[in-house]
Amino acid sequence: MARTGDRGALPRCTFCDKSNEQVARLIAGPAGVHICDECVGICTELMEEDRDGPSPAGPSRAPAPREIDDFLGRYVVGQESARRTLAVAVQAALTRILTEPRDAPVEQYRRLFAMDGVELEFTEEAIAAIADQALLRRTGARAVRAILEEVLLDVMYEVPSRDDVARVVVGRDTVLDRVNPTLVPRERRERSA
Incomplete structure:
Protein backbone atom coordinates (compact mmCIF):
# COMPACT_ATOMS: atom_id res chain seq x y z
CA MET A 1 0.00 0.00 0.00
CA ALA A 2 1.27 3.46 -0.87
CA ARG A 3 1.88 6.00 1.84
CA THR A 4 1.23 9.70 1.97
CA GLY A 5 4.46 10.34 3.88
CA ASP A 6 5.28 12.31 6.99
CA ARG A 7 3.68 15.66 7.58
CA GLY A 8 6.93 17.47 6.67
CA ALA A 9 7.62 15.38 3.57
CA LEU A 10 6.42 16.15 0.06
CA PRO A 11 2.98 14.70 -0.72
CA ARG A 12 2.98 11.43 -2.67
CA CYS A 13 0.41 9.68 -4.82
CA THR A 14 -1.62 7.37 -2.60
CA PHE A 15 -1.75 4.78 -5.39
CA CYS A 16 1.75 4.65 -6.94
CA ASP A 17 3.76 6.44 -4.23
CA LYS A 18 5.37 8.88 -6.68
CA SER A 19 6.23 12.31 -5.34
CA ASN A 20 5.04 15.63 -6.73
CA GLU A 21 8.48 16.00 -8.34
CA GLN A 22 8.10 12.72 -10.26
CA VAL A 23 4.75 13.50 -11.92
CA ALA A 24 3.30 16.34 -13.98
CA ARG A 25 0.40 16.92 -11.58
CA LEU A 26 -0.57 15.71 -8.10
CA ILE A 27 -4.21 16.24 -7.14
CA ALA A 28 -5.01 16.60 -3.44
CA GLY A 29 -8.11 14.96 -2.06
CA PRO A 30 -9.65 14.89 1.41
CA ALA A 31 -7.86 13.41 4.41
CA GLY A 32 -4.38 13.63 2.88
CA VAL A 33 -5.18 11.40 -0.08
CA HIS A 34 -3.40 12.36 -3.33
CA ILE A 35 -3.53 11.02 -6.88
CA CYS A 36 -1.15 11.77 -9.73
CA ASP A 37 -2.07 12.48 -13.32
CA GLU A 38 -0.56 9.15 -14.38
CA CYS A 39 -2.84 7.15 -12.07
CA VAL A 40 -5.88 9.14 -13.25
CA GLY A 41 -4.88 8.21 -16.82
CA ILE A 42 -4.45 4.54 -15.94
CA CYS A 43 -7.85 4.44 -14.23
CA THR A 44 -9.48 6.13 -17.20
CA GLU A 45 -7.91 3.59 -19.56
CA LEU A 46 -9.05 0.70 -17.36
CA MET A 47 -12.59 2.01 -17.41
CA GLU A 48 -12.51 2.42 -21.18
CA GLU A 49 -11.18 -1.12 -21.70
CA ASP A 50 -13.85 -2.60 -19.46
CA ARG A 51 -16.78 -1.00 -21.24
CA ASP A 52 -18.41 -2.80 -24.13
CA GLY A 53 -18.15 0.37 -26.20
CA PRO A 54 -20.64 3.10 -26.93
CA SER A 55 -24.04 2.37 -28.32
CA PRO A 56 -24.66 3.34 -31.97
CA ALA A 57 -26.19 6.59 -30.73
CA GLY A 58 -23.14 7.21 -28.53
CA PRO A 59 -22.83 7.29 -24.76
CA SER A 60 -25.68 9.05 -23.00
CA ARG A 61 -23.89 10.50 -19.95
CA ALA A 62 -20.65 10.60 -18.02
CA PRO A 63 -20.27 8.04 -15.24
CA ALA A 64 -21.23 9.21 -11.77
CA PRO A 65 -18.62 9.05 -8.98
CA ARG A 66 -20.43 6.03 -7.46
CA GLU A 67 -20.18 4.18 -10.80
CA ILE A 68 -16.48 4.99 -11.03
CA ASP A 69 -16.00 3.72 -7.47
CA ASP A 70 -17.90 0.50 -8.25
CA PHE A 71 -15.74 -0.01 -11.32
CA LEU A 72 -12.50 0.58 -9.43
CA GLY A 73 -13.65 -1.84 -6.74
CA ARG A 74 -13.18 -4.65 -9.25
CA TYR A 75 -9.50 -3.75 -9.73
CA VAL A 76 -8.38 -2.14 -6.48
CA VAL A 77 -8.64 -4.29 -3.37
CA GLY A 78 -9.49 -2.33 -0.25
CA GLN A 79 -8.61 1.36 -0.07
CA GLU A 80 -12.26 2.42 -0.11
CA SER A 81 -11.40 5.97 0.89
CA ALA A 82 -8.83 6.30 -1.89
CA ARG A 83 -11.25 4.85 -4.48
CA ARG A 84 -13.97 7.29 -3.49
CA THR A 85 -11.53 10.16 -3.63
CA LEU A 86 -10.39 9.08 -7.08
CA ALA A 87 -13.97 8.77 -8.29
CA VAL A 88 -14.65 12.40 -7.36
CA ALA A 89 -11.20 13.53 -8.53
CA VAL A 90 -11.63 12.30 -12.12
CA GLN A 91 -14.21 14.99 -12.92
CA ALA A 92 -12.41 17.57 -10.79
CA ALA A 93 -9.15 16.84 -12.60
CA LEU A 94 -10.66 17.54 -16.00
CA THR A 95 -12.17 20.78 -14.72
CA ARG A 96 -8.78 21.81 -13.32
CA ILE A 97 -6.99 20.86 -16.54
CA LEU A 98 -9.42 23.14 -18.40
CA THR A 99 -8.92 26.19 -16.19
CA GLU A 100 -6.00 26.15 -13.76
CA PRO A 101 -2.63 25.78 -15.45
CA ARG A 102 -1.14 28.89 -17.00
CA ASP A 103 -1.36 27.19 -20.41
CA ALA A 104 -4.81 25.67 -19.83
Missing part, protein backbone atom coordinates in the same frame (compact mmCIF):
# COMPACT_ATOMS: atom_id res chain seq x y z
CA PRO A 105 -6.92 25.35 -23.00
CA VAL A 106 -9.49 27.83 -21.70
CA GLU A 107 -6.74 30.36 -20.96
CA GLN A 108 -5.25 29.87 -24.42
CA TYR A 109 -8.59 30.68 -26.05
CA ARG A 110 -9.07 33.69 -23.75
CA ARG A 111 -5.71 35.06 -24.92
CA LEU A 112 -6.65 34.39 -28.54
CA PHE A 113 -9.88 36.38 -28.20
CA ALA A 114 -8.08 39.12 -26.26
CA MET A 115 -5.89 39.70 -29.33
CA ASP A 116 -9.07 40.99 -31.01
CA GLY A 117 -10.05 43.04 -27.95
CA VAL A 118 -12.79 40.61 -26.94
CA GLU A 119 -13.22 39.01 -23.52
CA LEU A 120 -14.04 35.28 -23.53
CA GLU A 121 -16.04 33.99 -20.57
CA PHE A 122 -17.07 30.44 -19.67
CA THR A 123 -19.79 29.82 -17.09
CA GLU A 124 -19.09 27.19 -14.43
CA GLU A 125 -21.83 25.08 -16.01
CA ALA A 126 -20.04 25.27 -19.38
CA ILE A 127 -16.74 24.10 -17.83
CA ALA A 128 -18.56 21.19 -16.17
CA ALA A 129 -20.29 20.32 -19.46
CA ILE A 130 -16.94 20.32 -21.31
CA ALA A 131 -15.49 17.96 -18.68
CA ASP A 132 -18.57 15.71 -18.98
CA GLN A 133 -18.27 15.63 -22.77
CA ALA A 134 -14.58 14.75 -22.53
CA LEU A 135 -15.47 11.80 -20.28
CA LEU A 136 -18.25 10.74 -22.64
CA ARG A 137 -15.84 10.68 -25.56
CA ARG A 138 -13.62 8.39 -23.50
CA THR A 139 -10.52 10.37 -24.31
CA GLY A 140 -10.40 12.51 -21.19
CA ALA A 141 -8.16 15.55 -21.41
CA ARG A 142 -7.35 14.84 -25.07
CA ALA A 143 -10.94 15.65 -26.01
CA VAL A 144 -10.96 19.03 -24.30
CA ARG A 145 -9.26 20.94 -27.13
CA ALA A 146 -11.49 19.31 -29.76
CA ILE A 147 -14.61 20.22 -27.80
CA LEU A 148 -13.45 23.83 -27.38
CA GLU A 149 -12.71 24.07 -31.11
CA GLU A 150 -16.17 22.73 -31.98
CA VAL A 151 -17.84 25.16 -29.59
CA LEU A 152 -15.84 28.23 -30.64
CA LEU A 153 -15.13 27.69 -34.34
CA ASP A 154 -17.95 29.83 -35.76
CA VAL A 155 -17.48 32.66 -33.29
CA MET A 156 -13.69 32.65 -33.86
CA TYR A 157 -14.44 33.20 -37.54
CA GLU A 158 -17.03 35.93 -36.98
CA VAL A 159 -15.73 38.03 -34.08
CA PRO A 160 -12.43 39.35 -35.52
CA SER A 161 -14.31 41.14 -38.30
CA ARG A 162 -16.70 42.83 -35.86
CA ASP A 163 -15.86 45.79 -33.68
CA ASP A 164 -19.19 45.83 -31.83
CA VAL A 165 -18.51 42.71 -29.68
CA ALA A 166 -17.01 43.26 -26.22
CA ARG A 167 -17.47 39.81 -24.74
CA VAL A 168 -18.33 36.24 -25.74
CA VAL A 169 -20.08 34.14 -23.08
CA VAL A 170 -20.06 30.35 -23.42
CA GLY A 171 -22.77 28.62 -21.40
CA ARG A 172 -23.89 25.05 -20.83
CA ASP A 173 -26.27 25.15 -23.81
CA THR A 174 -23.43 26.27 -26.06
CA VAL A 175 -21.48 23.13 -25.18
CA LEU A 176 -24.28 20.56 -25.05
CA ASP A 177 -26.78 21.82 -27.63
CA ARG A 178 -24.41 23.70 -29.97
CA VAL A 179 -26.26 26.95 -29.33
CA ASN A 180 -24.24 29.99 -30.38
CA PRO A 181 -22.37 31.70 -27.54
CA THR A 182 -23.82 34.97 -26.28
CA LEU A 183 -22.19 37.99 -27.91
CA VAL A 184 -22.23 40.98 -25.56
CA PRO A 185 -22.06 44.28 -27.47
CA ARG A 186 -19.72 47.12 -26.64
CA GLU A 187 -21.29 50.16 -25.05
CA ARG A 188 -22.02 52.78 -27.65
CA ARG A 189 -20.95 56.30 -26.93
CA GLU A 190 -23.37 59.00 -27.98
CA ARG A 191 -21.90 61.77 -30.11
CA SER A 192 -22.57 65.22 -28.80
CA ALA A 193 -24.02 67.57 -31.41
Whole structure:
Protein backbone atom coordinates (compact mmCIF):
# COMPACT_ATOMS: atom_id res chain seq x y z
CA MET A 1 0.00 0.00 0.00
CA ALA A 2 1.27 3.46 -0.87
CA ARG A 3 1.88 6.00 1.84
CA THR A 4 1.23 9.70 1.97
CA GLY A 5 4.46 10.34 3.88
CA ASP A 6 5.28 12.31 6.99
CA ARG A 7 3.68 15.66 7.58
CA GLY A 8 6.93 17.47 6.67
CA ALA A 9 7.62 15.38 3.57
CA LEU A 10 6.42 16.15 0.06
CA PRO A 11 2.98 14.70 -0.72
CA ARG A 12 2.98 11.43 -2.67
CA CYS A 13 0.41 9.68 -4.82
CA THR A 14 -1.62 7.37 -2.60
CA PHE A 15 -1.75 4.78 -5.39
CA CYS A 16 1.75 4.65 -6.94
CA ASP A 17 3.76 6.44 -4.23
CA LYS A 18 5.37 8.88 -6.68
CA SER A 19 6.23 12.31 -5.34
CA ASN A 20 5.04 15.63 -6.73
CA GLU A 21 8.48 16.00 -8.34
CA GLN A 22 8.10 12.72 -10.26
CA VAL A 23 4.75 13.50 -11.92
CA ALA A 24 3.30 16.34 -13.98
CA ARG A 25 0.40 16.92 -11.58
CA LEU A 26 -0.57 15.71 -8.10
CA ILE A 27 -4.21 16.24 -7.14
CA ALA A 28 -5.01 16.60 -3.44
CA GLY A 29 -8.11 14.96 -2.06
CA PRO A 30 -9.65 14.89 1.41
CA ALA A 31 -7.86 13.41 4.41
CA GLY A 32 -4.38 13.63 2.88
CA VAL A 33 -5.18 11.40 -0.08
CA HIS A 34 -3.40 12.36 -3.33
CA ILE A 35 -3.53 11.02 -6.88
CA CYS A 36 -1.15 11.77 -9.73
CA ASP A 37 -2.07 12.48 -13.32
CA GLU A 38 -0.56 9.15 -14.38
CA CYS A 39 -2.84 7.15 -12.07
CA VAL A 40 -5.88 9.14 -13.25
CA GLY A 41 -4.88 8.21 -16.82
CA ILE A 42 -4.45 4.54 -15.94
CA CYS A 43 -7.85 4.44 -14.23
CA THR A 44 -9.48 6.13 -17.20
CA GLU A 45 -7.91 3.59 -19.56
CA LEU A 46 -9.05 0.70 -17.36
CA MET A 47 -12.59 2.01 -17.41
CA GLU A 48 -12.51 2.42 -21.18
CA GLU A 49 -11.18 -1.12 -21.70
CA ASP A 50 -13.85 -2.60 -19.46
CA ARG A 51 -16.78 -1.00 -21.24
CA ASP A 52 -18.41 -2.80 -24.13
CA GLY A 53 -18.15 0.37 -26.20
CA PRO A 54 -20.64 3.10 -26.93
CA SER A 55 -24.04 2.37 -28.32
CA PRO A 56 -24.66 3.34 -31.97
CA ALA A 57 -26.19 6.59 -30.73
CA GLY A 58 -23.14 7.21 -28.53
CA PRO A 59 -22.83 7.29 -24.76
CA SER A 60 -25.68 9.05 -23.00
CA ARG A 61 -23.89 10.50 -19.95
CA ALA A 62 -20.65 10.60 -18.02
CA PRO A 63 -20.27 8.04 -15.24
CA ALA A 64 -21.23 9.21 -11.77
CA PRO A 65 -18.62 9.05 -8.98
CA ARG A 66 -20.43 6.03 -7.46
CA GLU A 67 -20.18 4.18 -10.80
CA ILE A 68 -16.48 4.99 -11.03
CA ASP A 69 -16.00 3.72 -7.47
CA ASP A 70 -17.90 0.50 -8.25
CA PHE A 71 -15.74 -0.01 -11.32
CA LEU A 72 -12.50 0.58 -9.43
CA GLY A 73 -13.65 -1.84 -6.74
CA ARG A 74 -13.18 -4.65 -9.25
CA TYR A 75 -9.50 -3.75 -9.73
CA VAL A 76 -8.38 -2.14 -6.48
CA VAL A 77 -8.64 -4.29 -3.37
CA GLY A 78 -9.49 -2.33 -0.25
CA GLN A 79 -8.61 1.36 -0.07
CA GLU A 80 -12.26 2.42 -0.11
CA SER A 81 -11.40 5.97 0.89
CA ALA A 82 -8.83 6.30 -1.89
CA ARG A 83 -11.25 4.85 -4.48
CA ARG A 84 -13.97 7.29 -3.49
CA THR A 85 -11.53 10.16 -3.63
CA LEU A 86 -10.39 9.08 -7.08
CA ALA A 87 -13.97 8.77 -8.29
CA VAL A 88 -14.65 12.40 -7.36
CA ALA A 89 -11.20 13.53 -8.53
CA VAL A 90 -11.63 12.30 -12.12
CA GLN A 91 -14.21 14.99 -12.92
CA ALA A 92 -12.41 17.57 -10.79
CA ALA A 93 -9.15 16.84 -12.60
CA LEU A 94 -10.66 17.54 -16.00
CA THR A 95 -12.17 20.78 -14.72
CA ARG A 96 -8.78 21.81 -13.32
CA ILE A 97 -6.99 20.86 -16.54
CA LEU A 98 -9.42 23.14 -18.40
CA THR A 99 -8.92 26.19 -16.19
CA GLU A 100 -6.00 26.15 -13.76
CA PRO A 101 -2.63 25.78 -15.45
CA ARG A 102 -1.14 28.89 -17.00
CA ASP A 103 -1.36 27.19 -20.41
CA ALA A 104 -4.81 25.67 -19.83
CA PRO A 105 -6.92 25.35 -23.00
CA VAL A 106 -9.49 27.83 -21.70
CA GLU A 107 -6.74 30.36 -20.96
CA GLN A 108 -5.25 29.87 -24.42
CA TYR A 109 -8.59 30.68 -26.05
CA ARG A 110 -9.07 33.69 -23.75
CA ARG A 111 -5.71 35.06 -24.92
CA LEU A 112 -6.65 34.39 -28.54
CA PHE A 113 -9.88 36.38 -28.20
CA ALA A 114 -8.08 39.12 -26.26
CA MET A 115 -5.89 39.70 -29.33
CA ASP A 116 -9.07 40.99 -31.01
CA GLY A 117 -10.05 43.04 -27.95
CA VAL A 118 -12.79 40.61 -26.94
CA GLU A 119 -13.22 39.01 -23.52
CA LEU A 120 -14.04 35.28 -23.53
CA GLU A 121 -16.04 33.99 -20.57
CA PHE A 122 -17.07 30.44 -19.67
CA THR A 123 -19.79 29.82 -17.09
CA GLU A 124 -19.09 27.19 -14.43
CA GLU A 125 -21.83 25.08 -16.01
CA ALA A 126 -20.04 25.27 -19.38
CA ILE A 127 -16.74 24.10 -17.83
CA ALA A 128 -18.56 21.19 -16.17
CA ALA A 129 -20.29 20.32 -19.46
CA ILE A 130 -16.94 20.32 -21.31
CA ALA A 131 -15.49 17.96 -18.68
CA ASP A 132 -18.57 15.71 -18.98
CA GLN A 133 -18.27 15.63 -22.77
CA ALA A 134 -14.58 14.75 -22.53
CA LEU A 135 -15.47 11.80 -20.28
CA LEU A 136 -18.25 10.74 -22.64
CA ARG A 137 -15.84 10.68 -25.56
CA ARG A 138 -13.62 8.39 -23.50
CA THR A 139 -10.52 10.37 -24.31
CA GLY A 140 -10.40 12.51 -21.19
CA ALA A 141 -8.16 15.55 -21.41
CA ARG A 142 -7.35 14.84 -25.07
CA ALA A 143 -10.94 15.65 -26.01
CA VAL A 144 -10.96 19.03 -24.30
CA ARG A 145 -9.26 20.94 -27.13
CA ALA A 146 -11.49 19.31 -29.76
CA ILE A 147 -14.61 20.22 -27.80
CA LEU A 148 -13.45 23.83 -27.38
CA GLU A 149 -12.71 24.07 -31.11
CA GLU A 150 -16.17 22.73 -31.98
CA VAL A 151 -17.84 25.16 -29.59
CA LEU A 152 -15.84 28.23 -30.64
CA LEU A 153 -15.13 27.69 -34.34
CA ASP A 154 -17.95 29.83 -35.76
CA VAL A 155 -17.48 32.66 -33.29
CA MET A 156 -13.69 32.65 -33.86
CA TYR A 157 -14.44 33.20 -37.54
CA GLU A 158 -17.03 35.93 -36.98
CA VAL A 159 -15.73 38.03 -34.08
CA PRO A 160 -12.43 39.35 -35.52
CA SER A 161 -14.31 41.14 -38.30
CA ARG A 162 -16.70 42.83 -35.86
CA ASP A 163 -15.86 45.79 -33.68
CA ASP A 164 -19.19 45.83 -31.83
CA VAL A 165 -18.51 42.71 -29.68
CA ALA A 166 -17.01 43.26 -26.22
CA ARG A 167 -17.47 39.81 -24.74
CA VAL A 168 -18.33 36.24 -25.74
CA VAL A 169 -20.08 34.14 -23.08
CA VAL A 170 -20.06 30.35 -23.42
CA GLY A 171 -22.77 28.62 -21.40
CA ARG A 172 -23.89 25.05 -20.83
CA ASP A 173 -26.27 25.15 -23.81
CA THR A 174 -23.43 26.27 -26.06
CA VAL A 175 -21.48 23.13 -25.18
CA LEU A 176 -24.28 20.56 -25.05
CA ASP A 177 -26.78 21.82 -27.63
CA ARG A 178 -24.41 23.70 -29.97
CA VAL A 179 -26.26 26.95 -29.33
CA ASN A 180 -24.24 29.99 -30.38
CA PRO A 181 -22.37 31.70 -27.54
CA THR A 182 -23.82 34.97 -26.28
CA LEU A 183 -22.19 37.99 -27.91
CA VAL A 184 -22.23 40.98 -25.56
CA PRO A 185 -22.06 44.28 -27.47
CA ARG A 186 -19.72 47.12 -26.64
CA GLU A 187 -21.29 50.16 -25.05
CA ARG A 188 -22.02 52.78 -27.65
CA ARG A 189 -20.95 56.30 -26.93
CA GLU A 190 -23.37 59.00 -27.98
CA ARG A 191 -21.90 61.77 -30.11
CA SER A 192 -22.57 65.22 -28.80
CA ALA A 193 -24.02 67.57 -31.41
